[in-house]
Amino acid sequence: MTSRPLPGHPQLHYRDDALYLEDQRLSDLAREHGTPLYVYSQAAMLQALAAYQRGFAGRKVQICYAMKANSSLAVLQLFARHGCGFDIVSGGELERVIAAGGDPGKVIFSGVGKTRAEMRQALQAGIGCFNVESEAELEVLSAVAQSMGLRAPVSIRVNPNVDAKTHPYISTGLKDNKFGIAHERTVATYQRAAQLPGLRVVGIDCHIGSQITEESPYLDAMDRLLDLVQAIEAAGIAIQHLDFGGGLGIDYNGDRPPAADALWAQLLAKLDARGYGQRQLMIEPGRSLVGNAGVCLTEVLYLKPGEHKNFCIVDAAMNDLPRPAMYQAYHGIVPLEAGATGQAAQVYDVVGPICESGDWLGRERSLSVAPGDLLAVLSAGAYCSSMGSTYNTRPRPAELLVDGAGTHLIRTREGISDIYRNERLIPAKA
Numbered sequence: 001m002t003s004r005p006l007p008g009h010p011q012l013h014y015r016d017d018a019l020y021l022e023d024q025r026l027s028d029l030a031r032e033h034g035t036p037l038y039v040y041s042q043a044a045m046l047q048a049l050a051a052y053q054r055g056f057a058g059r060k061v062q063i064c065y066a067m068k069a070n071s072s073l074a075v076l077q078l079f080a081r082h083g084c085g086f087d088i089v090s091g092g093e094l095e096r097v098i099a100a101g102g103d104p105g106k107v108i109f110s111g112v113g114k115t116r117a118e119m120r121q122a123l124q125a126g127i128g129c130f131n132v133e134s135e136a137e138l139e140v141l142s143a144v145a146q147s148m149g150l151r152a153p154v155s156i157r158v159n160p161n162v163d164a165k166t167h168p169y170i171s172t173g174l175k176d177n178k179f180g181i182a183h184e185r186t187v188a189t190y191q192r193a194a195q196l197p198g199l200r201v202v203g204i205d206c207h208i209g210s211q212i213t214e215e216s217p218y219l220d221a222m223d224r225l226l227d228l229v230q231a232i233e234a235a236g237i238a239i240q241h242l243d244f245g246g247g248l249g250i251d252y253n254g255d256r257p258p259a260a261d262a263l264w265a266q267l268l269a270k271l272d273a274r275g276y277g278q279r280q281l282m283i284e285p286g287r288s289l290v291g292n293a294g295v296c297l298t299e300v301l302y303l304k305p306g307e308h309k310n311f312c313i314v315d316a317a318m319n320d321l322p323r324p325a326m327y328q329a330y331h332g333i334v335p336l337e338a339g340a341t342g343q344a345a346q347v348y349d350v351v352g353p354i355c356e357s358g359d360w361l362g363r364e365r366s367l368s369v370a371p372g373d374l375l376a377v378l379s380a381g382a383y384c385s386s387m388g389s390t391y392n393t394r395p396r397p398a399e400l401l402v403d404g405a406g407t408h409l410i411r412t413r414e415g416i417s418d419i420y421r422n423e424r425l426i427p428a429k430a
């Protein structure tokens with residue numbers, strides 16, 4: 001037997017011609033559970049977490065998994081068991097953390113549009129920190145906390161105005177983004193926060209974007225953040241923790257993001273050089289912990305040759321894998337049984353059944369496939385299931401977590417009546 005790894009995808013490999021995740025043959029799982037099917041590797045998630053933990057060895061750090069990347073309860077449970085807190089962006093996500101056994105005291109609440117109800121819910125749960133994104137939000141949060149006889153722990157998200165050099169929809173650290181407080185307003189905003197009776201200033205944070213594959217935007221943001229810490233503390237306001245957000249990229253298509261430990265070695269050297277190395281640190285990685293730990297399995301339904309294009313129509317679609325339609329994103333697509341068909345390779349656009357031309361999963365892919373063959377869409381651990389929908393009344397797929405030679409069914413396939421359970425017919429005509 002020969003084993004051939006897929007670079008950038010830990011735990012995914014071919015044994016002879018069959019694709020495995022850990023010790024599970026993926027075609028077996030597809031046959032047993034049906035397609036489309038998400039399959040995640042527990043070992044790959046823990047390996048990704050371990051790279052961060054190594055990078056921070058000997059430091060005071062709280063890793064808060066940005067759960068919007070993949071908010072399956074079992075995934076949250078796994079990270080909670082390994083010491084993670086969570087970065088949340090809604091009251092619903094907080095409920096998930098609690099349902100998964102996570103510690104609300106290790107939760108930070110990000111997002112530009114927190115409602116009063118969400119603020120109350122988070123205060124009641126005793127969350128660790130609100131990452132506040134505007135001056136108006138500060139005032140409301142203070143009033144809500146005061147009305148409950150509490151002081152809300154706050155950090156202010158500053159916008160360092162650096163270009164993360166990523167897709168415009170996932171770049172968040174530029175002046176014209178909706179996120180954070182402008183660099184120039186930061187000290188004044190902290191002064192206001194320090195005066196408000198319902199608040200307790202605890203930290204500062206930034207998050208400059210997602211799928212960042214270079215070190216320089218992080219290093220620049222770090223310098224700007226530390227300049228601000230210096231100015232805020234010079235104004236007499238103590239900052240206990242520094243939160244650098246998430247955003248580290250993964251290898252989708254030959255991308256070469258820095259490894260988490262290598263990136264943090266550089267960032268920590270900068271922190272040390274400027275005298276902040278022993279501060280309490282927080283980070284909010286999402287994609288880099290789960291993205292390449294998962295695949296989405298799909299079956300080829302039809303091959304449709306055309307004058308200019310050939311289409312390979314599969315049973316997964318943009319509702320299961322929204323990133324290509326949303327960001328023109330690339331996902332690798334590979335066969336579960338290589339060389340099984342004996343078909344000559346042809347170039348296909350791989351598309352789903354949804355009635356939208358935007359419903360494509362991959363363009364101009366060379367594949368040797370026949371109807372009935374199984375494919376894996378790679379890098380499907382982040383921003384796929386969590387961003388999925390039931391558009392076209394397509395039920396959400398089942399999800400599996402592989403652990404060595406065992407698997408856990410962590411989400412059953414949705415039924416059609418689950419989709420319309422909350423809908424009501426209008427009264428019958430008299």
Ligand SMILES: *Cc1c(COP(=O)(O)O)cnc(C)c1O
Nearest residue numbers: 066110210246247284285286287
């Ligand atoms: C989405 C998000 C993250 C995680 O981003 P990744 O690119 O998935 O690492 C972290 N912090 C905040 C505030 C976010 O909105």
